[in-house]
Amino acid sequence: MFKLMQQLESTVPHFICCIKPNNKQVPGMYNNDLVFEQLRSYGLLEVVRISRSGYPTRMTHQEFCRRYSVLLPENHECKDPFSMSVSILRQFDILPEMYQVGYTKLYFRAGQIAVLEDVRKQVMLGNLEVQKCYSGHHARLHFHELEGGVIILQSFVRGEIARRQYKVSLESKRKVANKENDEQLLAVVQIQSAIRCWLAQSHLNQLQNLKKLNQDRKTSEVKVKPARKTSEVKVKPARKTSEVKQDLPAEILPSVVEDLERQVMVAEANLEEKEKENAALKEHVNQLESRWSDYEVRMRSMEEMWQKQMASLQVITSPPMHGSCS
Template identity: 45%
Template sequence: MEQSCLRSANYYNYLKQSSCLRIDGVDDAKRFSSLLGALDIVQISGENQMELFSMLAVVLWLGNISFSVIDNENHVEVDSNEGLANAAKLLGCSVPQLVIALSTRKIQAGKENIVQRLTLTQAIDARDALAKSIYAHLFDWIVEQINHSLGTGRQRTRRSISILDIYGFESFNKNGFEQFCINYANERLQQHFNRHLFKLEQEEYLDDGIDWVSVEFVDNTDCLSLFEKKPLGLLSLLDEESTFPKATDLSFANKLKQHLSGNPGFKGEQDGAFKICHYAGEVSYDTTGFLEKNRDPLHTESIQLLFSCKSDLPKDFASVMIAYSQNKSSLSCHLLVDSQKQSVVNKFKAQLFKLMQQLENTSPHFIRCIQPNNKQRPRQFEHDLVLHQLKCCGVFEVVRISRAGYPTRMTHQQFAERYGFLLSHSVASQNPLSISVAVLQQFSIPPEMYQVGYTKLFLRTGQVAALENAKNRMLHGALRIQRNFRGLHTRREYYTLKKGATALQSFVRGEKARFRFDYLFKRWRAAVLIQKYTRRRLAATMFTDQLKNIVVLQSVMRGCLARKKFKCLQEEKESKVINSKVRRDVRNNISQVRLCHVSSRSPYLYILSVINLAR
């Protein structure tokens, strides 16, 4: 906000005119914070938000630009003040450029361009026109950004739900050009309301040949003709008078009296005032400012100023102003003048007709807002004011036609297709009309509660409810039968699928088991083979080790036995040697004994003694 050089609200001429700068119970800072949050939600970037607030600041600073009269012809020059400097800075243009745009006008005379200074009134109108143009295009830009964010373009969607919030009918003590345009728009929208709720409905009844007593309503066709008739309608006469340089508001009022005095909807008054009989009542208008406001003095210089700005938004606004020209980049005066030939009421009328075309292609629903009192207080109703609004808006007629009318209507074909299956018996004729009448008779709907037209069947309020209830019961029963049948069918399919799945699973599991068995058997055989060779290897190794040990043991034992045997043999040898020596000694002894005792003993004893010795 510092970039916008803003000050307090009472500093700006556009804001302090109402003398109401604060509202009790409204926190401006909190609501501004909510506004920033809303702009973020609709995806308006921070840079675009700053441009938005800068343009709003431009509007405020333009209102503070003042002018000084410099000659007797009331020509002016722009005062050099803070408003001028800040407006030029925020627009992105130089101060001299802004001064030229607000205080001069180029007039083409042949091949020459003459620069003419503006009078005080013209300069103020030019300044205000530039401010209003920037503000209006800024509003359109915001709407465009929101629509782009929401993606409501025709390329993205074919259907939409739109809300049209219109200004209400206005009638003040002093009504000017603004109230004139607003009430004209309300007349057109009221005709759309009448057309959909009265004319089209009753025309449909009559076209289809049913008995119907027309409901009278306030038809504002004459009032719209007073506005739009060419060449002697209010709008045409206003445009014609606006083209004359020397025309005044009083001359415009006199022209209206001259051409429209015979119209019952128009009444001329004194001091440039006139009355129009609207659908909501008579409204008196003061013609002061009509011509100037209708001309919308946004001159070529102002558009060129916007094109020359460094900021993007003013350039976009200027491009929109000449959007109908094929070469948007050209700044020729001819194109710019052509783009400005259309008056305010013509632009307003064109936009209103475009809106009406869009409304005609929709299925409208209307919400009437009634003002309870003129004091803007809650829970307080002024009986006469509310009654007057209900009468003017046609609410009573809407209630009357709704009570007497037939809100439910279907073609015979649609009715037969929707409710024909409710018949408990067959009908001889199978055409939709016979089926429809048979259905109504079966459900004992009184004849006064419906009418049969050429192509459609018309029913009063509440009669379709009985048919819908019967249809819902029938459909509910059918749904229960379908549910049970589908359940049975589904269970059978389930069991069949389950059986097939079980068989498939068993086959697959068998195949998997067999495959696994073969795999395990092969692994077992391989393991057995490995074990066999391993065991044989281990056994061979153990046998070799044991054989070595046995051989060692045997060698040890054999060595031990051999040594024992050798020792025994050695001992035996020694004993033999000893025995041989003993024997020799014995033999010698025996020989000696024999010699000694031969004589004294017998031979038998001698032999025994020899044996004993031998032993």
């Protein structure tokens, strides 16, 4: 009963008639004769017969056109509601005895509006399907545009990351090359210092040998000559190094000169080798500098080319102005 009352309150009935399904008051049992007698006694059969013989459904021309004008073809040129209503009725071959056309309203027998409602429902479902397909197509196009823009943006980001990584690798290589050059220059300087030290030591040894020979020569002359007076020895001036060289014996002088010449030749040969090594190192440094300049020129050209490509891609991928569609 509560559900029945809710259903009745949700509608707008003209009258309420309660019918008793059986005399035993058992749920689920339906007595046809009892129900028929109640319908006859209440007069509902007469109401149904009268409603079927008349025109219970009534609509104005404006309401009818507003609701069922979608059923007409697009090339229909009727403009006033009266002619549009007559065209709709003729379009669906509704029998003339099933409706009446007035100046302001249309009168239909029972069941005629249901046919129009079924056709209208099918047309509306078809329109919904078309709108759904169009909306899906438009959404897919928009998604593809967004996807293309995202891919282009990702390519720009990846390119920028790759350029930064390449720049970092170049800087690391430059640091390594500079460190190697510094190490090579340090090694050259150390070799040159070692050569100069060796030459200075050899020259010092030669001078010490000459001094020792001069001292030996003096001691031998003192032993051979007869003893003289102390005054004469003190008055005698000291001799120069050239005189000492002249006083060297003929057997000792050539060997000393040959030894010195041989040492000088060895030192010159070593010096020439070190100079060649130094020149080779300088040439290697120059080659590295030229390569580095080539790398810088290439990097500048590649950066200019990348900037041009990015500018062209930005011009291409700039979103066009679309008009809003209703």
